Amino acid sequence: MQISGAQMVIEALIAEGVDTVFGYPGGAIMNVYDEIYKQDSFQHILTRHEQAAVHAAEGYSKASGKVGVSMITSGPGFTNAVTGLADAYMDSIPLVVISGQVPMSLIGTDAFQEIDAVGISRSCTKHNYLVTDAKDLPRILKEAFYIARTGRPGPVHVDIPKDVTAQIAEFDYNVELDLETYKPHVKGNPRQIKKAMEAIANAKRPVFYLGGGIINSNAAYEVRDLVHTTGIPAVETFMARGTLSYDDDLLIGMLGMHGSYAANMAMSETDLVIALGARFDDRVTGKLSEFAKNAAVIHVDIDPASISKLVHANYPIVGDIKNVVNEMLKLSSMVDSNNYEPWRETIENFAQLHPLTFHEDSENIKPQWVVKRVGELLGDDANISTDVGQHQMWTAQFYPFTRPRQFISSGGLGTMGFGFPAAIGVKAAVPEKTSINFTGDGSILMNCQELMTAVEKKLPVINIILNNNFLGMVRQWQTLFYDKRHSETDLSVQPDFVKLAEAFGGIGYRVSTKKEFDAALKEAVERNIVAFIDVKVERFENVMPMVPSGGSLFNMMLLEKKESK
């Protein structure tokens, strides 16, 4: 059929089964928005900033496992979205971001709202396209979705000039994909898998090192099987929280800069690291030369470039985690879980020596208490997003995650302002669960305009602001490493968060006691309304334990023990 480029975009989204698009219109994308107006196959959620449109699509994708879609205009619309693209790229989130561009005849003339969008997005997308002819649109859009969701997932950017969206051409979405140069290797090498299982069987102190790739590959339940069948203890990266349930006996905890003592010690003492979908990020490994120093490494990853990038893999396996773990499960009779009993006991001793905890305070609310309390009150019923900072680490440490895709946060890029729009996307994807965003008094102001989106679209996100009147994480580093020179991190001058929420039509609570917090959360959940719960927490609380940047995992700063009276 002969239709316009703009209609092709709509038809392609429908063919891809897209039910939600996040976006912000503008001059160069108006033809497409005109077609959005005419259709009722998917909902469009108007964010109030293009960065938020991409973060919302990220949250939607992470919670649902589907490809997130956002739509923006040229020039400033696109440049606003770059942070979102970079965030999705770092965390391997499948997105298709469609931007308008000035007409072909104006490209290169410094036209109004012109920017070299594909030039900018090249370094922060898995792939990108500038569409120069509408007849290419069906192929390009189909490729974009395919590339976004296959292999190591990631964002794909499609830039479409305004005249191309107006151009009439033949549309047939049944085009065969002819991507001769793009063939992700999804099946692990059987010989390598067998060798890896032999290494596991011969190891005395093996550890599963579970990464975010497991969540991306929807392999968490297979991984749970593998962990339980082999009886091998597991550490999770920040990105893999929820792979194992918090109460799983074999879960040692999160490792890395703010990981638990037991997890970091297990990693330091292990003789075999079994890395599944993890990329040995510097926040995880600490000083690389000291990381799992005496261990052999099995590394399973869909991205060959991740393998042996930082840590040499003795058993490299390129493949989709789900496939590889299923193959490993078939060979699991090679492994006798009883062999690891002494190792499990050692780890239990680590855990008892320095458990992950905090000191309760009778006067002030401790931020960790808030996270734990939300866990007690909502637990599995909530999906949890976070912004970036101390609150993010406390959430990763103390929330009782029970399932994959329950925890949505910005890992690789560490984007302040991610949490609220992401939580809106999460709520759009999974409306039956309460959508909680743990945020800080610094982070929330970076995208607080999204109150309007949440209120207008009735996407009741509850933002819990762990308010310490500080840019907390930077303050913590200043305290520890800059001799307490708190340069520009004091956020004592603040807006009235209650009034701010109310100004947009939401509801605000100011909380300074535990009782008030319980009441506020209960009411916000019951009223099912967009809320800010502004919790005054202990100002100088630090995230502990901590491995100083570049330090060794086994050299942790630990929570000081309270003096007994």
Add this chain to the structure above:
Amino acid sequence: MNDNNERRVVSVIVVNEASVLSRITDLFSGRGYNITSLTVAPIPESKYSRLTIVTSGSVRVIEQITKQLHKLIPVLRVYEHADLVEKEMALVKFPITENISDISAICNAYNGKIVNVGNDVIITMVADEPKRVDHYLEAIRKYNPKEIVRSGAVALER
């Protein structure tokens, strides 16, 4: 493992499409890899082009370069050459007043010749291994070359 920053030659076969070259060069600049020289031309009767990149780095860096290049969607194949035939070209412009027969003799020794003679200048061309092109440029220095241009290397596995 050899961690020395040695000179390496990498060939990349890519689909001929808009901005594919900048995808490659952006990858190098974005990840802090070095490009000593780069040549690119279409492969006859195909939809592909071949890039020859001369770079330097440790074994680990070169492994990352080849893996990261291969991740780019339009990249079909990446070769890190070990046993190769490698050639580079240089064009040099001399004043016509210099000793042309000497220059011509030197050119001959480096697989070259005089390719253009004008009123004021002569232009020579040599095509040889990059190291030998270095030597040639050393040798002709005393003939007061006015302008020198070097191509990047091209290479084929033996």
